[in-house]
């Protein structure tokens with residue numbers, strides 16, 4: 001009985017995988033919507049360089065100073081500063097991300113639209 005169940009389970013899994021595979025080949029199975037790659041605003045928590053680009057594994061490598069300290073950035077809606085969301089730093093401090101300029105909490109930090117025109121460099 002138990003062996004039969006195991007075989008049945010394996011068959012169900014294989015059939016399920018087969019269906020997923022067939023759907024993905026036909027292109028109808030698309031778990032993620034098509035995204036237009038505009039790039040995201042990124043910042044280096046070591047030198048404060050802010051630029052638009054793609055980031056895979058975080059932290060990324062800074063194109064300016066070479067430090068492995070590139071993270072997405074957000075804007076503080078209280079003081080308007082660009083805040084580098086350095087998870088390592090916030091984790092080391094044992095707190096949620098906050099504005100490193102005025103101390104505003106994470107709820108005050110807003111994502112920056114990809115088409116925003118950022119002039120202000122991120123500070124430390």
Ligand SMILES: [Zn+2]
Pocket residue numbers: 044045046047048049062063064065066067
């Ligand atoms: Zn840098």
Ligand SMILES: [Zn+2]
Pocket residue numbers: 076077078079080081099100101102103104
């Ligand atoms: Zn602030």
